[in-house]
Amino acid sequence: MAEKTETDLDDQLLPIVRTGIRVMVWSLGVIIGLNNAGYDVGAVLAGFGIGGLAFALAAQDTVANIFGGITIFVQKPFKTGDLISIEEHKMIVVEIGLRTTTLNDYYYNHVIMIPNGKFISSKITNISRYPGYVRYEDLYLSPISTADQVDLAIKLISDILHNHPELDFGDRIRINDLEKSPCLHFYYSIHKFSERYRVRTEVGLAIMRAFEQHNLKLALPTQYRVVDSFESGIYG
Numbered sequence: 001m002a003e004k005t006e007t008d009l010d011d012q013l014l015p016i017v018r019t020g021i022r023v024m025v026w027s028l029g030v031i032i033g034l035n036n037a038g039y040d041v042g043a044v045l046a047g048f049g050i051g052g053l054a055f056a057l058a059a060q061d062t063v064a065n066i067f068g069g070i071t072i073f074v075q076k077p078f079k080t081g082d083l084i085s086i087e088e089h090k091m092i093v094v095e096i097g098l099r100t101t102t103l104n105d106y107y108y109n110h111v112i113m114i115p116n117g118k119f120i121s122s123k124i125t126n127i128s129r130y131p132g133y134v135r136y137e138d139l140y141l142s143p144i145s146t147a148d149q150v151d152l153a154i155k156l157i158s159d160i161l162h163n164h165p166e167l168d169f170g171d172r173i174r175i176n177d178l179e180k181s182p183c184l185h186f187y188y189s190i191h192k193f194s195e196r197y198r199v200r201t202e203v204g205l206a207i208m209r210a211f212e213q214h215n216l217k218l219a220l221p222t223q224y225r226v227v228d229s230f231e232s233g234i235y236g
Helices: 009-036 041-058 060-075 116-121 145-162 195-212
Strands: 083-086 089-097 101-107 110-114 124-126 131-138 172-179 182-188 224-228
Touching: 060 101, 060 110, 060 116, 060 131, 101 116, 101 195, 110 116, 124 195, 131 195, 145 195, 182 195
Parallel strands: none
Antiparallel strands: 083 089, 083 124, 089 101, 101 110, 131 182, 131 224, 172 182
16 A cells, blocks of 8 residues: 555655554554463563663664654655765665664665764755756866867857757856866756766767767866766855
8 A cells, every 4th residue: 555655754754654654563462471371460560660760861872863764754854765965975775764764875785773862963865856967077187188179168068968858058167277287177066866877878988979070189197087966065
C-alpha cells in the first residue's frame, strides 16, 4: 500500500510503525507470560517503573535522538532519497528511523547510521531541494594562447551552453586569471538534478570537440577545475 501512494511520508513512517508494533507485541507477550507463570505483574511493573527512572537518566542521548527523529518528521528538512550535506559530507538518505537515520556516502556508497540528535545541532543543506544542479568550472588555456584565441574560446563555450536545451546559462563566462595561463570561469544550471551526469558529459565533450576543431589548446598538464554547487556553499 505504501508503494502505491505518491507521498513519501508513509514510506518513512512504515519502519517506525513496524518497530513499534513489534515492541508492543513482545511487551504484551512477556506480561502475559509472567502472569500465567504466577508472578504479580503489578509488582513487576512497579519495579520496572523505579528501574525505568534510572534507565531514563542513563539514556538521555537516546531520548535526544528520539526527539530529533520526531523533529525530522515534523519539520521535514529532508526525505528518503534526498542528497544532503552535513558537516561538509555528502550523503544520500536511505531510511529515517525514530532514533537513527541511515545514509549512503555520496562518493563511496558506504552505509552510515547517524543519531537523529546530530541533525538538530548540525548545519544541513538539502541539495535535492533545488530541482536543478549548478555547475562551476575553471578551464585553463595554454599559456601561449593569443588574445584572439581566448576570445574564440569564450565564444565557443558560450554558444555550446546557450544552445543546450537542458540547461540555463546566460552571460556567465569571464577571464578569471592571467597569472600563469588564461583561466576561463563559467557556470551553468542543469534543469534536472537527476540528469546532471549525462548533461555534464555532453557539455564537456562538446567543448573538447570545439577546441580540437579550432586548434585551441589547454594548459599542460591539463587544468580543468570543477566545483559543484553544493561544494561552493551557494545553498547555505
